[in-house]
Amino acid sequence: DQQVKQNSPSLSVQEGRISILNCDYTNSMFDYFLWYKKYPAEGPTFLISISSIKDKNEDGRFTVFLNKSAKHLSLHIVPSQPGDSAVYFCAARDITSGTYKYIFGTGTRLKVLA
Amino acid sequence: GAVVSQHPSWVICKSGTSVKIECRSLDFQATTMFWYRQFPKQSLMLMATSNEGSKATYEQGVEKDKFLINHASLTLSTLTVTSAHPEDSSFYICSANDFRGTGYEQYFGPGTRLTVT
Numbered sequence: 001d002q003q004v005k006q007n008s009p010s011l012s013v014q015e016g017r018i019s020i021l022n023c024d025y026t027n028s029m030f031d032y033f034l035w036y037k038k039y040p041a042e043g044p045t046f047l048i049s050i051s052s053i054k055d056k057n058e059d060g061r062f063t064v065f066l067n068k069s070a071k072h073l074s075l076h077i078v079p080s081q082p083g084d085s086a087v088y089f090c091a092a093r094d095i096t097s098g099t100y101k102y103i104f105g106t107g108t109r110l111k112v113l114a
Numbered sequence: 115g116a117v118v119s120q121h122p123s124w125v126i127c128k129s130g131t132s133v134k135i136e137c138r139s140l141d142f143q144a145t146t147m148f149w150y151r152q153f154p155k156q157s158l159m160l161m162a163t164s165n166e167g168s169k170a171t172y173e174q175g176v177e178k179d180k181f182l183i184n185h186a187s188l189t190l191s192t193l194t195v196t197s198a199h200p201e202d203s204s205f206y207i208c209s210a211n212d213f214r215g216t217g218y219e220q221y222f223g224p225g226t227r228l229t230v231t
Contacts, residue, residue, distance in 0.1 A: 032218045043118070043207050043222035044158070051218075089158065093218060102148065102209075102220055106157040 003027050004092050006105035014113050019077040021108050023090035026071065030092035030103075035064060035075045038087045038107070047088075048075070080112045116142050116212035120223035127198055127230055135193045135226045137164075137208030143188035144210035148220065149181075152205045164191040164208075198230045 005024045013019045021035075031052045036044035050057040050064045050073070057064050063076045077084055087107045094101050117140040127133050137147055147164040162183050163171040170183035180202075182194040191210075195202055205227050209220040 034219060036222075041205070041225065041227060043120075043209075043224045046219050046221060049219055091220075101160055101163060103160070104150075104158040 002106070003094075004090060004103045004105040006088075006090060006108045008108050009106070010109040010111070012111045012113060013080045015082055016079045019075075019080045019084065019110055019112065021075040021077075021088050021090075021110065023073050023075075023105050024071060025073075025092050027092070027094060027096070027103075028068075028071065029094065029096045031095055032093040033064070033066060033073050034091045034093075034102070035062075036089045036091060036104075037084075038089060044089060077110075080110075082112045082114050085110055085112050116140075116210070116214075116221040118208065118210055118221050118223040120206075120208055120226050122226060123224060124227040125229070127228070129199055129230055130197055132194055132196045133198055133228060135195075135206055135208075135228075137191045137193070137210075137223050139189045139210045139212075139221075142210075142212045142214055144191075144212070145188060147185060147191040147208055147210045149183060149191075149193050150207045150209065152207060152225075158207065161193075166191075195228065198228070200230045203228055203230045 034049040035047045038044040048062045066073045089107045090105045091102045119138045121136045145166045149161045150158040161176045164185040166185045172178045185191045207225040209222045
């Protein structure tokens, strides 16, 4: 049962344009959402996060939008740069078990074309 | 951001032997660390939550006797893959929360590539 889903396994965008990566979740008890960037054979690097009580968070070229009613979040990167090419994971914090853990989506491979 | 290290970065071992992987938080203390496993072209799968001073909490389907976790101090957690087999070959990644900030962000180590021959 995949609680966090990234339905697009890959995305190609021209340099300078906007990249939009999407993520859907099923558990309404998730209280925090995060986006990570990952290169092969490396650990994920934290990019940006958003609390479930907010609908938008912006940090430089990265903006995350949260639509709680649709259980959907998205990461916008603008302008996209070739160095942004990587696999992007969304993650959600699950506190329903009394402690907490993070559930990851399957990732979207972004390729920014020069 | 916070720094998490892992050692070794890659290891090759023979089937039947045990391998220990270390995860350290270098500039902060972590009461909780997480161990993940990633298969090629797949997502990060949470294996267990490592708690300082107490037993680890394992996810369903993860054999606790095979993947031994010890959180000996506030900056060190170890994962020992016992009696390793080729199917244990994978990329193992640890993470920890830095509560000096919001406390929600997890910071990951660089990962350990395990190959069992």
